[in-house]
Amino acid sequence: MTKDKQPSALSQIIAYAGSSKPLLYLGCVLSGINALISLAPLFCVWFVLRDLIKVFPNFEQASDAYIWALLAVVFSIASLLVYFIALLLTHKSAFRIAANIRTKLLEHISQIPLGYFIGHSSGEMRRTIDSSAASTEDLIAHKLPDFVASLISPIVFIVLAFVFNWLLGLLCLIPILVSVAAMWWMMGRKSAQGGEYFMQRYQQALMDMSAGATEYIRGIPVVKMFQQTTYSFKAFYKTVMDYRDMAYQYTEYCKKPQVFQLVAINSAFAVLVPAGIILAQSAENFSIFLIDFLFYVILSAFITTIMTKVMYATETVMIAQDAVNRINGILAAPIIKDVSLRESEVPENYDISISNLSFSYPGSSNQVLNNVSMKIPASSIVALVGESGGGKTTLASLIPRFWDADSGDIKIGGVSVKEIALKDLMGLVAFVFQNDHLLKMSIEDNLRLARPSASREDILAALKAAQCQDIIDKFDGGINTVIGAEGVYLSGGERQRISLARAILKDAPIVLLDEATAFADPENEALIQKAMSKLCAGKTVLMIAHRLSTVVNVDNIYVLDKGKIAESGSHNELLAHDGIYKNMWSEYQKGISWKIESEGSDVA
Numbered sequence: 001m002t003k004d005k006q007p008s009a010l011s012q013i014i015a016y017a018g019s020s021k022p023l024l025y026l027g028c029v030l031s032g033i034n035a036l037i038s039l040a041p042l043f044c045v046w047f048v049l050r051d052l053i054k055v056f057p058n059f060e061q062a063s064d065a066y067i068w069a070l071l072a073v074v075f076s077i078a079s080l081l082v083y084f085i086a087l088l089l090t091h092k093s094a095f096r097i098a099a100n101i102r103t104k105l106l107e108h109i110s111q112i113p114l115g116y117f118i119g120h121s122s123g124e125m126r127r128t129i130d131s132s133a134a135s136t137e138d139l140i141a142h143k144l145p146d147f148v149a150s151l152i153s154p155i156v157f158i159v160l161a162f163v164f165n166w167l168l169g170l171l172c173l174i175p176i177l178v179s180v181a182a183m184w185w186m187m188g189r190k191s192a193q194g195g196e197y198f199m200q201r202y203q204q205a206l207m208d209m210s211a212g213a214t215e216y217i218r219g220i221p222v223v224k225m226f227q228q229t230t231y232s233f234k235a236f237y238k239t240v241m242d243y244r245d246m247a248y249q250y251t252e253y254c255k256k257p258q259v260f261q262l263v264a265i266n267s268a269f270a271v272l273v274p275a276g277i278i279l280a281q282s283a284e285n286f287s288i289f290l291i292d293f294l295f296y297v298i299l300s301a302f303i304t305t306i307m308t309k310v311m312y313a314t315e316t317v318m319i320a321q322d323a324v325n326r327i328n329g330i331l332a333a334p335i336i337k338d339v340s341l342r343e344s345e346v347p348e349n350y351d352i353s354i355s356n357l358s359f360s361y362p363g364s365s366n367q368v369l370n371n372v373s374m375k376i377p378a379s380s381i382v383a384l385v386g387e388s389g390g391g392k393t394t395l396a397s398l399i400p401r402f403w404d405a406d407s408g409d410i411k412i413g414g415v416s417v418k419e420i421a422l423k424d425l426m427g428l429v430a431f432v433f434q435n436d437h438l439l440k441m442s443i444e445d446n447l448r449l450a451r452p453s454a455s456r457e458d459i460l461a462a463l464k465a466a467q468c469q470d471i472i473d474k475f476d477g478g479i480n481t482v483i484g485a486e487g488v489y490l491s492g493g494e495r496q497r498i499s500l501a502r503a504i505l506k507d508a509p510i511v512l513l514d515e516a517t518a519f520a521d522p523e524n525e526a527l528i529q530k531a532m533s534k535l536c537a538g539k540t541v542l543m544i545a546h547r548l549s550t551v552v553n554v555d556n557i558y559v560l561d562k563g564k565i566a567e568s569g570s571h572n573e574l575l576a577h578d579g580i581y582k583n584m585w586s587e588y589q590k591g592i593s594w595k596i597e598s599e600g601s602d603v604a
Helices: 009-037 040-054 063-109 122-161 166-188 195-218 220-225 229-265 268-280 286-300 302-331 392-398 422-428 443-448 456-465 469-473 492-506 522-536 571-576 580-603
Strands: 352-359 369-376 381-385 407-412 429-432 510-514 540-544 556-561 564-569
Touching: 009 063, 009 122, 009 302, 040 063, 040 286, 063 122, 063 302, 122 166, 122 286, 122 302, 166 229, 166 268, 166 286, 166 302, 195 229, 229 302, 268 286, 286 302, 352 392, 369 392, 369 407, 369 540, 369 556, 369 564, 381 392, 392 510, 392 540, 422 429, 429 492, 443 456, 443 492, 456 469, 456 492, 456 522, 469 492, 492 522, 510 522, 556 571, 556 580, 564 571, 564 580, 571 580
Parallel strands: 381 540, 381 556, 429 510, 510 540
Antiparallel strands: 352 369, 352 407, 556 564
């Protein structure tokens, strides 16, 4: 059974044209007509020379020469006009295609799981949406009509080359054949360094640089605050150097064939002249031979234009192929199935039941979670602990459907999360992650993201509950202070407290805490703990923590080990059981003891 053949990149791009498709086809037809018209001035010039040679030296008798000269001007103007109309039509189609691609990508992105964005940087996504669409725009607006013309021109050229003298015509084809062979060697050959492979690496290098630059710029406030400029620059610097090395290697790879290609398309005249001298000696009528020879000289000047268009069109097609692959990569991301708000189920309470849950990330064969079952009673605090990579964050992210599990089910108040509309589900859950992002906007607006209808008094109350008063007081603008602007930088612990204030303002019945004190110093940790007490009061809470001191008083602790529930129980119950948690607690106590002794020796 044979696999269905994938449509070409060009076909896939044209499919986005919609109602503009006829304009695109008409533009390409006009471009082909222009290719024919653009040859006419060359013939007119040849006819002028022919008439002048026939009456030499009585040039005043060449009355038709003026007509041919006038026709050359007319055809040149007609060629420009037809080409202008062709580009006008293809540009309109190109803009429509680019807009439709961006619209479809954004529509698809709005429906894919939130977990997708964890593994794909914003710089990478931006470049795919913007630059890939722009690549198709250049292809359709300019290179496709030029490509149509470049296909017609060589055919016409080959036919005309054999009209008067087949030998001179054959000589005119030699530079074209050499040029085509050189271009194939650079861009068409299937090899580890060929054009198609290079274009993939080239686009990936650009995407890596874009992602690196975006992340570096976003992290500048933190970088400056901790004076880590040189160190933090290394990742971005590496992407630039990788791009440089890749481009240099391909330049070296193309150097020889590019020289052959450029010499070939510019040497037709050099081939014709010695051949003409040799053939002229055996010509029966030198005047007629000279007229024919001039025809081939004029025609050979067109070779450079033809092959240059072919080369650039081929390059753009490869860029478009890579762009389509990246666009399809995003469109291949699975859409999370949602129910309408009208069909959305309403949970009876806010307990969480997880049954036989298994999950592996898309594209991976490794199971992160394997048949996990647990219960989180309403208004209780449950903690997940375990070694890094055990699946704690993954399990928490499945509750708000950042991903959908491969098997098993998650229920809130007896209702499967898949039966709750995503908008409603997000309203039920407040998140505080170890790397929560604050946008470059005022503190007030950052909080208002959680509840746009909140009053200023509600925002101030949430900030107070999150122990953020000292943060507000140190800025002249108070809650109107724009984070990340004009020297306004927050430490990791301060950012965490602002994030907690945002979660408090949301006042959701379910709270997910993922390493909420990960970046906090001791002073900030104490304040964060107070804020968390306010946030978690009366809520259903799932907490992920490495600092075991934060889970001592929770209602229940689940120990995850290699994607499975290894142990569960209260802190004291788990200590009484000689298992993983007891060993973790012992190691944690040793770490604290070592830290205290180290600090004591420094003081001494």
